[in-house]
Amino acid sequence: MGLFSMTKMVFRSVSRKPATLMYPVRPAKSAAAFRGRILIEPLKCIACRKCEKSCPTQAITVDVKVRTWQIDRLRCIICNCCVEDCPTNCLSTENIYTNPMTVREGIEIYTVPPKPERKKETVDNSKTEE
Amino acid sequence: MTYLARSPWVIHYDASSCNGCDIEVLACLTPLYDIERFGIINTGNPKHADVFLVTGSINEQNKEVIKNIYNQIPEPKVVVAIGICATSGGVFRECYNVMGGIDTMIPVDVYVPGCAARPEMIIDGVVKALGILEEKWAKMEAGKK
Amino acid sequence: MIREEQKMQDITPDSLIRSVQAMKDGGKRLVQIGCARIGDIFEINYSFDKDYNFENLKLTIPSGLEVPSVSGIYTCAFVYENEIHDLYGIEITGIAIDFKGTFIRTSIKYPFGVVSSKEEDACQNKL
Amino acid sequence: MSKQVVIPFGPQHPVLPEPLHLDLVLEDEKVVDAIPTIGYVHRGLEKLVEKREYPQYVYIAERICGICSFIHGMTYCQGIEGIMNLEIPKRADYLRTIWSEYSRMHSHLLWLGLFADAMGFESLFMNAWRLREHILDDLEATTGGRVIQGSCKVGGVRRDISSEKLDEMASGLDSMQGELHDLVNVFLRDSSVRHRLKGTGILSKDDAYLQGAVGPTIRASGHSYDTRKIGYAAYGDLSFEPVVASAGDSYARCEVRAKEMFTSIDIVKQAVKKIPDGPIDMKVTGAPDGEYFARSEQPRGEVIHYIKGNGTKFLARHRVRTPTLANITPLVTILKGCELADVPIIVLSIDPCIGCAER
């Protein structure tokens, strides 16, 4: 009775276009809500270390003295906690993921503005690595 | 010219992952991602494999297993560590039974971050690994001569 | 949300087997056996269930004491008992299928048997 | 006369997505003895309660397993809420219910696929996983994560779902139902599948009960036991019947899971209809003190999170008894006397999740 009951699905698959998303050829689908990676607007950061404390994996290290905000991409689980806890909303989650890397260097360091003066003393700091 | 990059066969081993990355690796095989387009087959057998996909981190019991599998993959081979567990121990870094990322045991060629890594990231990671595979092959050939 | 009532009954090592047997006679199934370390004592919980009625037996023992196995009554207890042995180092005697410490192999012996200090988070920033 | 074969099965084996090893003693292909060993995935994450504050620990609890991640997080939260006697907002309960059911569907579809693969039925595997992507899309759209959702927290949930999206999800499920029917039809009707499943790995009704089987494994042996019936989250408000089968073989377990997906769809639709408006979380202050056994129904069965707080931010003990751990004893029982070819099927038929079992 149930011989070849898969037939219907097989023929449906053949008659339709393949379901494949053709990823590298076509860009990846991703939902707006997808938590890809944490972004920081270093300029807004006040190095309050709230994010560091709330991070369940200690991916964030904020150095108050040297004024750096550092994240280890190979440690972050993109849980969004830091984003929620940041008082200045300088953190956000992007729906683009971190690219694979060939050396274990997930750490990105951003310089944040020095504490007292809140001037627009633009430090070029969009960087070190990626 | 090498055909390695056109026919990388993978073997997947779940070290001590939470399954999150694991099922995403499997998802790569399925219609939506279909990595067979690149000639990738999940062989399940180290002796046929070129690419070693590891998810999860090293622990007491699986360290030998990972080493064994690695040793049974014929040269040239690459290792892709998938998910932050595999790259650094991830959330479980501080657990008593986690010894850290895969690179504490075997050399890792590509690190794929994410918790869990998305299938697209895994595809990216494997594609990146292919380049390394070709390099390794070239080196191997040079060594032969 | 429903807050389930938590029935907890304290027992001693001597009455363990008897109480567990009583549970079985009452047609209950063994849900789990768990352990917790509070300072120098271990609490072992035996949980049972019948028709969604959840009941627990709590056995409190000092460290170093041997506990008889209940796997003679409920075979499935061997899983939990091996686990407790491997994680806490509590000797459980007469387990139906005794893995002798190989059920869960850990890098630290009896990880839950020792109290960890928060300071030894040395690996925190190890790469 | 007959000669024995002793072979290692696992930890690395293509049919096992997760490591587990069995020492198989065979005669020809008949399994005389199968002794399992676990521990390849043991991380020891329960110990992390000593290093993480309890609200942060949710993220660890979620990562007990990537398949049943959401329900783990939720049950953990329920445990804390149980100790602290929190009454979380109703909408949060409903959202938890919806996501739980989505997890269940995703897990069952995943399992159906793997199960098909274990039977060497590749195209069925592909189709199951193709359907599963619909579920994952919805999960990702609503929580931001495909497999690790991270949308539950102590005192409620972290994200809301707009009512349009809820309706869209319900109708999405409706339209998926057709294909799901076709899929399930193959599992339940196809003769080659039945040939493999009928009568393999029979777990008797008594064995199932006394050996502590849970979830679909016990339901397939004729017990109508489903933890959802105790009415945690919003389940108390929704009507559903646990799916029960009586044969106790692999086919019955497959049947139960397959049919449960429809129950889940039904539950989601009811929940979407009934979901009240209101806040989705509440402020939680203080620290838990006391102990609590939180129970809920995972895709694989009843999970128990035992939580013991000591009044600090760091819990004294968190222990998870996962369904797979409970199902290991029945597994060992039903493996005896089967054939080598059935080992993958029987092992998978209890839907083992080693990540859960070993934590």
Next chain:
Amino acid sequence: MELLIFLILFPALAGLLVLLLPKDFLHGAVVKCSALIVAIVSVVLFAAEWNKGIQIYSLASEPTGQLIFLIELLIAIFLLYIGIKNRQYLVIGLVIVQTALVIWLEMAHPVSEITKNLFVDELTLIMALIVGVIGGLIAIYATGYMREYHLQHKEARDRRPLFFCLILVFLSAMFGLIFSNNLVWIFFFWEVTTLCSFLLIGYSGTEDAKKNAFSALWMNLLGGLGFVIALIALTFIKGSSFELMTLITTGPAIALIPAVLIGFAGLTKSAQLPFSSWLLGAMVAPTPVSALLHSSTMVKAGVYIIVRFAPVFEHTYAGYAIALVGAVTFLIASMIAISQSNAKRVLAYSTVANLGLIIACAGIGTYEAMWAAIFLIIFHAIAKSLLFLCVGTAEHSLNSRDIEDMDGLVLKMPKVAGMILIGIAGMFLAPFGMLMSKYATMRAFLDTPGGFLLILILAFGSAVTVFFWSKWMGKIISVPPSSGETIEKRVSISEWAALYSLSALTIVVCFLIPVISSVIVERFLKTTYGMTTSLPFENVVIMILMLVLVLILPLTFLHYRKDKKHTGPYMCGRPVNDAYAFEGSLGIRRELVISNYYLDSWFGEAKLVPVGCAAGVVLILISFAAMLIGGVIL
């Protein structure tokens, strides 16, 4: 004719000499020399007679006949004595009935008028070569083997002189059987083989041996009874004759009844179902006995006699029924062989199976079938004796005859392993003789209306054969982890001599198929049927090509010897040590154990033997019925 008489008498006399020689004096030398002489003389005989067609020799039968009668009575008395001593009522009964009939036959119908008592034709020559050369080699082998045997089997009384005597007498009996044209003589030699086999099987004197010896005895006596009845029938049938060659030419109308009865005797002697159990039981005997009985002599006597009568069976229902007995035996014995792990039992079942195939051919009885049957006899004799002897040698070194214990024999005993492989390949692989004979069998079956069921049985039987031989080969070649020293040194020279000769024969004879076919077999068929057949020429070429390929392929080993990276086998990633032990559950270190499949629930003895026996009995009854009716298929 002198050569014939020499071959018949010389071994027996040599045997008596061995028996009479003082203890431990020159036994080995005498046996070796006489075996060598027998072998050489049979070759000489062949060289002298191969192109002469049928030669019938007259020999005064009066005194010989009486002598034979006397010995027969002595044998009967001896058997009676043994039977009474051991309370074997079945044996007693059979002996009494048989002897009574023989006496009656002798008294009532003295068949002294027969003078053409000896003859030689191509088939006889082939049989003589088999008995002489292979039998001789086995005897030589036995000298080395038995020394070791008694070192290992302390429970068995050392009665080696008797043993060698029996072996040599056995050869005599076989020569007598194939050279005799007088059916009464044939019957006499027939009984001598029965007696010798009984004594040889019971040689070790253990309970088991005794039991099996008696079961062999009664079954063969039953066959003998059939033979006597055939002789008596001959006295009643008009136009019949006690001369074999004459009888055969009279055609089925006259010869069918004796043919079937003698065929029945042949079935028992060649251990066809339902009589196969004696051959299995006979495996308790020392291995040279098995080799002698089951490859080249005893059982070959059974098939020989049936093959002789094949022209009579052609196109008769009775013949067809006999063919079916053979075919069913072939299928069922092959199947049972799958479930056996005792090497000698595997060989025994395979022997039974192959004899079945020969009988199937003989029962069909067409010239093509005969061609196949003769080649089957040749190749089976060579390859099977090689295998038996190899197993015997391996057994002494491994202290086991279990195939599982031959694990990795290539490293432990490379030469013996190689020979076993040759033997096995000779039994079922393509370019080797057995398969070529199967080819002919197939064609023969297809070309005769009786072949309908046979062809199906053959197809299934061949498939089954592949299974048990291959798995045995696999066991031998699988390389164990620790490559220890070879343990071949203890094997004696006489054993090597026999083993090497037989291995060489297995291969050489394959190359010689076309020659043997055209020079001997086709002539024989021409004279018997007036028609002949052979392998198509290009098949011969292909076959030889394959043979050469198979022989040179191992040379590639030399090429691949170098710089390959070696790893352990795949073990699911588990840590494995050098001895392939792995870390198992419960903390136990487990040895990797791999055994072959025996599919006992499908092919177990308990399951198939009753089926086979029932089928055998029914078919034999049918053949009797058909004999009485005497129907002919178209």
Next chain:
Amino acid sequence: MNLNIITGIIFLILAPLIGGLIAGADRIVTARMQGRVGPPLLQPFYDVSKLFEKETMVVTTTQYVYVVAYIVFIAFTGALFFSGGDILLVVFALTLAHVFLIMGAYASRSPYSVIGAERELIMLMAFEPAIILCAAGMYLVSKSFFVRDIISYNGAIILLIPGLFFAFLYVFTMKLRKSPFDISTSHHAHQELIKGLTTDFSGSVLGITEIAHWYETVFLLGFIYLFFAFNPVIGIIALIVIYLLEIYIDNVSARVRWSFALKSAWIITAVLGIVNIGILFFRWW
């Protein structure tokens, strides 16, 4: 000698190409049936080329010899077949080739390859009767064992031995190692035996087995063609349809147990064999 050596040599050269293309097409069609895109058509060639580029690891060196013997005899089988040789010899050579493959698996001694070997033997046991009976049937029809005579028989062989043809089709799946009979090894990871028979082959050893498999596929298709030899067009169409059917069946069925495979193959072969051979026998006499 009437062998048509030329066609034999053509087979030796072309068969790997055709076999590889068939394998490539097979993978694409399979993928489409599963709703995927699938690999490029030339993928099998990439795979094999890659295997020859890789390092070869062996458990024992003898593995090599057996596998080389395997391909030699598979090629021999096919060449003999295509040069019009004797079909029974072809079958024998095929068996010989497989025995070599099985020996290769035995030699390595990994539990999975040995179990694979045992199962392959069982499959061989299931396969043999059907192909032998087919040969027998063809002989009964055309009165010759020679392929060249069978091919030039002017009549639709398929109509005379449809039963045997069906029996052969049934076991054909086993030889293609396709579901439901991919019992001893399969092209993707085997859920019971890792890779079964080929578990311990790697690099060029595996590459050789793969090429041998292509030879075999082409040979088997050639064998099927014999049934339709009366009309080349119909023959080719039949081959395509049959191969598509195999892919389809591969995609709509689960793997069966070995016992079922053996039992069903034997029963089908026996029943159809008796009926069909019986009819042939009594048509002639």
